[in-house]
Amino acid sequence: MTTSEHSTRTSPRTGPAADGAAIRLSGLHKSFGSVRAVRGIDLTVAPGEVVAFLGPNGAGKSTTIDLLLGLTKPDSGTARLFGGVPDAAVSAGRVGAMLQSGALLPDLTVRELIRIFAALHRNPMPVGEAMLRAGIDDIAGQKTQNLSGGQAQRVRFALALVPDPDVVVLDEPTVAMDVEVRRQFWASMREFAAGGRTVLFATHYLQEADDYADRVVVIADGRIIADGTGASIKARVSGRTLSAVIPGASEQLLRAMDTVTDVEVVGGRYAVHCDDSDAVLRLLLARYPQIHDIEITQANLEQAFLQLTGSSSVDAPSTSAAKGA
Amino acid sequence: MTMTLNYAWMSALSTFRNAKFVIFTAALPVIMFLLFNGLYGDQTSSAGMSAGVYLMISMACYGAIGASLNAGARIALERQTGWNRQLRLTALSPQGYMIAKAVVSMLVALPALALVFLVGGVVGHVHLSVGSWLLTALVIWISIIPFAMLGLVIGFLGTPDSTQPISMLVYIGLSILGGLWVPLENFPAVMTTIAKVLPTYWVAENGRDAAAGVGVSATGVLVLVGWTILLGLVGMAAYRRSGRKA
Structure with missing residues (x-):
């Protein structure tokens, strides 16, 4: 399956790559037994983009990352990095990855671990530089088994930087980090990406995606359900809900109104989800003078995220979404 | 290849750091040597070799084999903790990985071997020429290569929980049956027949031949090569299987 072959060279920035895209996923499917983890993902990431993969736990983020790194083979579809198979990009040191909870080799100091890992790459970043960038030079002499969760995460970040890669893939990088460490982490990541490198990170924090990514790809139930800038995604989820008893209205008519995104009928009331509740209210009052029991609520971020990620999010991490707010 | 050997060397270094590993693979054989040597050291074995040399060689083999098997068991740990996934994101090829792990198994056997010999020479009053020691x-x-393979098999087939008991059972079982703990003369004859198809027996027998200045037996070489090939093939299959799961 070589679907990437027909792609056009839209971006010549990568030089010799046969495909202009840094990452190109086409029609990816992957099931584990009866669990359909990834159900048709198409995604193209241009070189230099910082992309957030946003979705609740179990949405298929990690599986998609495994597929694009070549750690798992897709049931169908293709994953291409710089126009080639993932293994080729890995072998050439063009990809660095911070895997979720990937353990560190025990009985080594942090510096030794980074050094071992660097020895396994053709043109690694100097060990000192990787440690400095990841902010772990102060724990260089500590044994890997004695690190806190946040420290271990930063060591994993250093491992992702060691190949001196063109693409960095980070799977839930800030899990186990406290607020301050998290801020430092994103500052280092930003600095690294500023050199024109491509970054793709998975997160279930809406705020994190919005703050640090140029582009947010929302994934739920193994599919991409939204793809745009953080602002556009937030706009989709930052609307208000106007609910009222509206005699004479119909769901269809309400849906046709400007800025209305969704209409639900709840116990004889209409719940009108819209971006501009002021405008919608004025219009409703003019059109339906009988309207009564009006309530306008702002969808909180958690609800919005749940709405965006749809029915798949029954077990969505409400705490993390709330934390993102 | 440089990459593979570099990795093997650093992995071996990290293994030496593990106190439990050093105690079980080097300290135990040394203690057992000192104990047995104190009891039987001044006797002469049936083959005319001093019991001191005999015991030293047996315990050196016992330690080296244990270290080699243990290094293999560490593979299971690395597989389960996800370190292997991280390794797959490097330029190290699967073949390179296999070779590196086999080299690690061989490297970590050296300290146990050297330590028992050192204690044998210094405390145990074993006298051999410099050439004989080295040879x-x-x-x-070289004779423990099949055990490096056996370590890989255990490491790729087992889980961290199961490898410890499995490798311990295999280790002690093969050591006793191969006559490393108690000379086979003290067992019924059928035990000697069994021992002669086991690699443990031939590792020690080759060592004794080398110390006595006679050539190693062709049967011994054949048995060891046979085990190496067999376990190597099983190890490769186990690796492929574990790779799919990782």
Whole structure:
């Protein structure tokens, strides 16, 4: 399956790559037994983009990352990095990855671990530089088994930087980090990406995606359900809900109104989800003078995220979404 | 290849750091040597070799084999903790990985071997020429290659929980049946027949031949090569299987 072959060279920035895209996923499917983890993902990431993969736990983020790194083979579809198979990009040191909870080799100091890992790459970043960038030079002499969760995460970040890669893939990088460490982490990541490198990170924090990514790809139930800038995604989820008893209205008519995104009928009331509740209210009052029991609520971020990620999010991490707010 | 050997060397170094590993693979054989040597050291074995030399070689083999098997068991740990996934994101090829792990198994056997020999020479009053010491050590070291393979098999088939008991059982079982703990003369004859198809027996027998200055037996070489090929093939299959799961 070589679907990437027909792609056009839209971006010549990568030089010799046969495909202009840094990452190109086409029609990816992957099931584990009866669990359909990834159900048709198409995604193209241009070189230099910082992309957030946003979705609740179990949405298929990690599986998609495994597929694009070549750690798992897709049931169908293709994953291409710089126009080639993932293994080729890995072998050439063009990809660095911070895997979720990937353990560190025990009985080594942090510096030794980074050094071992660097020895396994053709043109690694100097060990000192990787440690400095990841902010772990102060724990260089500590044994890997004695690190806190946040420290271990930063060591994993250093491992992702060691190949001196063109693409960095980070799977839930800030899990186990406290607020301050998290801020430092994103500052280092930003600095690294500023050199024109491509970054793709998975997160279930809406705020994190919005703050640090140029582009947010929302994934739920193994599919991409939204793809745009953080602002556009937030706009989709930052609307208000106007609910009222509206005699004479119909769901269809309400849906046709400007800025209305969704209409639900709840116990004889209409719940009108819209971006501009002021405008919608004025219009409703003019059109339906009988309207009564009006309530306008702002969808909180958690609800919005749940709405965006749809029915798949029954077990969505409400705490993390709330934390993102 | 440089990459593979570099990795093997650093992995071996990290293994030496593990106190439990050093105690079980080097300290135990040394203690057992001192104990047995104190009891039987001044006797002469049936083959005319001093019991001191005999015991030293047996315990050196016992330690080296244990270290080699243990290094393999560490693979299971690395597989389960996800370190292997991280390794797959490097330029190290699957073949390179296999070779590196086999080299690690061989490297970590050296300290146990050297330590028992050192104690044998210094405390145990074993006297051999410099050439004999080196030759004996080299012969034993080369002879444990099948155990490096066996370590890989256990490491790729087992889980971290199961490898410890499995490798312990295999280790002690093969050591006793191969006559490393108690000379086979003290067992019924059928035990000797069994021992002669086991690699443990031939590792020690080759060591004794080297120390006595006679050539190693062709049967011994054949048995060891046979085990190496067999376990190597099983190890490769186990690796492919584990790779799919990782």
